[in-house]
Amino acid sequence: MTSEQKFLSVGGAGIEYLVGGSGPPLVWLHGVEGNLGWLRMHEELARTHTVYVPTHPGYAGSERPPWLETFLDLSRFYLWILQELRLPHAIVAGHFIGGWLAAEIAVMSPSIVSKLLLIDAAGVRPREGEITDIFLHGSEGSRRLSFFDPKQVADYELLFGSKGGPDAREAHIINREATTRYCWKPYMHDPSLAPLLERLASVPTMLIWGREDRIVPIECGELYRKAIPGARLEAIERCGHFPHLEKPAEFMRATAAFLTGDRRE
Amino acid sequence: MFIMRFTERPYVAYSEDDVRKSFRSSVRLTFSNTHFDPKLGADLYNQYLDEYEFSEEVGFDGLMLNEHHNTPTCMGATMNLEAAILARMTKKPKIVLLGNPLPIFENPIRLAEELAEIDMISRGRLVSGFVRGTGIESWATNTNPVHNRERFEEAHDLIIKTWTTPGPFRWEGKHYQFRVVNPLQTPLQKPHPPIWIPGVGSPETLEWCARHHYPYIYLETDPQVTVSMTDLYSKAAAEIGYQPGPQNFGYLWRIHVQDTDAKAIEVGKGFLTGNAGIGRVPLPGDFMAPAGYNSREGSKRLLEQYKHALRPDPLYGGVDSAGWDAVVESNRIVVGSPKTVIKKIRQGLKVFRPGILGVWSNDGTIGHKDTMRCLQLMKEEVLPAIREIGKELELPGPFEQAP
Numbered sequence: 001m002t003s004e005q006k007f008l009s010v011g012g013a014g015i016e017y018l019v020g021g022s023g024p025p026l027v028w029l030h031g032v033e034g035n036l037g038w039l040r041m042h043e044e045l046a047r048t049h050t051v052y053v054p055t056h057p058g059y060a061g062s063e064r065p066p067w068l069e070t071f072l073d074l075s076r077f078y079l080w081i082l083q084e085l086r087l088p089h090a091i092v093a094g095h096f097i098g099g100w101l102a103a104e105i106a107v108m109s110p111s112i113v114s115k116l117l118l119i120d121a122a123g124v125r126p127r128e129g130e131i132t133d134i135f136l137h138g139s140e141g142s143r144r145l146s147f148f149d150p151k152q153v154a155d156y157e158l159l160f161g162s163k164g165g166p167d168a169r170e171a172h173i174i175n176r177e178a179t180t181r182y183c184w185k186p187y188m189h190d191p192s193l194a195p196l197l198e199r200l201a202s203v204p205t206m207l208i209w210g211r212e213d214r215i216v217p218i219e220c221g222e223l224y225r226k227a228i229p230g231a232r233l234e235a236i237e238r239c240g241h242f243p244h245l246e247k248p249a250e251f252m253r254a255t256a257a258f259l260t261g262d263r264r265e
Numbered sequence: 266m267f268i269m270r271f272t273e274r275p276y277v278a279y280s281e282d283d284v285r286k287s288f289r290s291s292v293r294l295t296f297s298n299t300h301f302d303p304k305l306g307a308d309l310y311n312q313y314l315d316e317y318e319f320s321e322e323v324g325f326d327g328l329m330l331n332e333h334h335n336t337p338t339c340m341g342a343t344m345n346l347e348a349a350i351l352a353r354m355t356k357k358p359k360i361v362l363l364g365n366p367l368p369i370f371e372n373p374i375r376l377a378e379e380l381a382e383i384d385m386i387s388r389g390r391l392v393s394g395f396v397r398g399t400g401i402e403s404w405a406t407n408t409n410p411v412h413n414r415e416r417f418e419e420a421h422d423l424i425i426k427t428w429t430t431p432g433p434f435r436w437e438g439k440h441y442q443f444r445v446v447n448p449l450q451t452p453l454q455k456p457h458p459p460i461w462i463p464g465v466g467s468p469e470t471l472e473w474c475a476r477h478h479y480p481y482i483y484l485e486t487d488p489q490v491t492v493s494m495t496d497l498y499s500k501a502a503a504e505i506g507y508q509p510g511p512q513n514f515g516y517l518w519r520i521h522v523q524d525t526d527a528k529a530i531e532v533g534k535g536f537l538t539g540n541a542g543i544g545r546v547p548l549p550g551d552f553m554a555p556a557g558y559n560s561r562e563g564s565k566r567l568l569e570q571y572k573h574a575l576r577p578d579p580l581y582g583g584v585d586s587a588g589w590d591a592v593v594e595s596n597r598i599v600v601g602s603p604k605t606v607i608k609k610i611r612q613g614l615k616v617f618r619p620g621i622l623g624v625w626s627n628d629g630t631i632g633h634k635d636t637m638r639c640l641q642l643m644k645e646e647v648l649p650a651i652r653e654i655g656k657e658l659e660l661p662g663p664f665e666q667a668p
Contacts, residue, residue: 135551135555135556136288136295136404137289138289138549138551139551141289173556173561174561176556176557177411177556177557177561179556180409180410180411180555180556180557181409181411181557184407184409184410184411185407185409
């Protein structure tokens with residue numbers, strides 16, 4: 001099974017996405033690292049779902065309409081992207097800022113989200129801890145904080161290694177700039193998201209967190225769980241900020257029933 | 266020739282170890298303010314103001330100030346306060362602010378008011394420079410670096426309009442919105458105080474300056490790069506139909522003079538701890554230039570244009586790491602007896618041809634006593650000689666010939 005790379009024009013901006021698999025649609029929203037391509041995890045999900053992996057506007061591969069400046073702009077624009085993808089009712093999954101994005105999309109338009117899967121998601125401000133300032137720590141520093149043990153990531157060098165060529169470096173700069181634009185202030189959260197999460201009572205929601213996430217503390221997962229009626233939080237042990245990469249088997253096990261089942265988990 | 270005096274007003278009572286132990290070993294931004302003693306700060310602010318007051322007697326045409334945040338390398342965190350004090354303390358020299366970091370101001374109207382007050386208190390002696398600020402300024406004020414240039418340009422346009430258009434008027438911009446712009450205080454100088462822009466060579470800024478006829482002040486840039494940058498400015502000026510001259514350019518230079526070469530070389534070493542801080546520990550690159558601070562296009566053009574000439578930032582690597590002897594040898598920092606210094610300055614002025622010379626007389630660990638001796642020698646020998654050289658090389662300043 002493979003994926004296809006496709007392009008879509010939305011509001012004059014060229015949006016890149018990968019699509020593969022078959023079954024009910026599932027949209028995967030990437031984190032600050034940008035679109036790393038069709039990952040093993042996508043391949044796994046594609047056994048049971050038609051998986052869409054769009055590149056966010058402004059990240060390497062997709063254009064940003066010149067007016068699109070804030071995280072709220074990005075979220076509203078995504079409703080348009082989903083409309084152009086003809087996905088009126090899809091599972092929306094996302095990691096870190098992708099999870100934040102998924103939550104914003106869901107509170108704006110709950111009916112288009114069949115299920116919501118948030119993985120180590122930003123978006124709500126923790127009360128006890130802090131979301132680590134990845135800009136202040138720098139690329140190297142935040143990468144070090146991202147994993148419980150990088151050796152657990154099968155494709156670590158490929159995905160996060162420093163040996164990338166000029167294209168990879170250029171992509172890294174573009175992605176970092178996009179994250180800066182959308183997430184600098186307020187840093188990695190939207191003060192008005194948390195009060196709106198109660199609106200998601202009708203949306204089956206699952207939260208997956210690396211127990212040892214040093215970027216977004218699991219406290220944020222707890223806050224999401226408490227705010228979204230019926231949401232379930234599952235922590236993956238000995239795992240950092242990227243459960244889908246660091247503990248892929250556990251990640252698939254934890255989400256399988258939720259993603260394929262008819263009933264809310 | 267317009268000659269102004271400058272120092273960053275450093276605070277040096279900390280150790281290299283303090284820097285290394287700070288978050289990401291940075292002397293700026295995250296270097297803890299627990300290393301700062303306000304009692305010493307009180308002495309230093311007054312000492313630096315005394316030195317500026319004496320600079321009028323030395324005969325400088327301008328007193329130059331700058332502004333930085335979260336750093337011991339420059340105590341001027343709110344430069345306009347120092348400027349206001351100098352406006353009242355001195356009578357003749359221009360007060361040259363290079364410059365207010367526009368993007369970090371949420372309310373540029375307040376800035377327009379402050380500057381207008383300084384211009385009135387000084388009876389029309391303000392030169393109002395504007396800068397984008399380093400990345401540290403964006404960090405320290407939590408201003409999104411991605412919008413740095415947009416905010417710089419919009420705040421500039423708003424301030425100029427505030428100074429030149431009868432109020433009240435309304436401003437609905439992308440980054441700034443004000444429904445009743447009508448500050449009572451307008452500058453004494455009409456249409457507004459001169460605007461000079463200092464920098465290290467963003468091509469966008471050079472072209473923007475050329476379009477506005479604003480003098481560009483090179484901050485001790487590499488000689489070869491400086492010449493290329495002047496070409497870039499000149500091309501942009503030619504496009505709108507004028508030929509820039511020395512009055513359109515300034516050069517800031519670290520220049521320290523003592524009675525003998527040997528003494529000056531010894532004391533001048535203190536410069537190396539200015540700006541880069543005690544221990545000269547390199548700053549994290551993303552502190553000075555966070556993602557989006559420089560346009561990708563601009564960065565590429567800059568690299569392309571100057572790839573043969575561009576060296577590591579002289580303030581943090583390059584010049585300093587080349588060793589003090591090499592720095593002195595190459596005249597990137599000018600130190601010596603009056604005779605030596607005059608000779609070296611003459612060589613530089615021939616190459617750069619600036620109408621404005623910024624004399625960065627002391628910094629880092631160069632103390633008050635040595636600074637005062639340096640200024641005294643400048644008064645007696647160096648400044649009169651530079652004025653003659655300026656005449657001989659035909660280097661008019663912006664107050665002699667309109668830029």
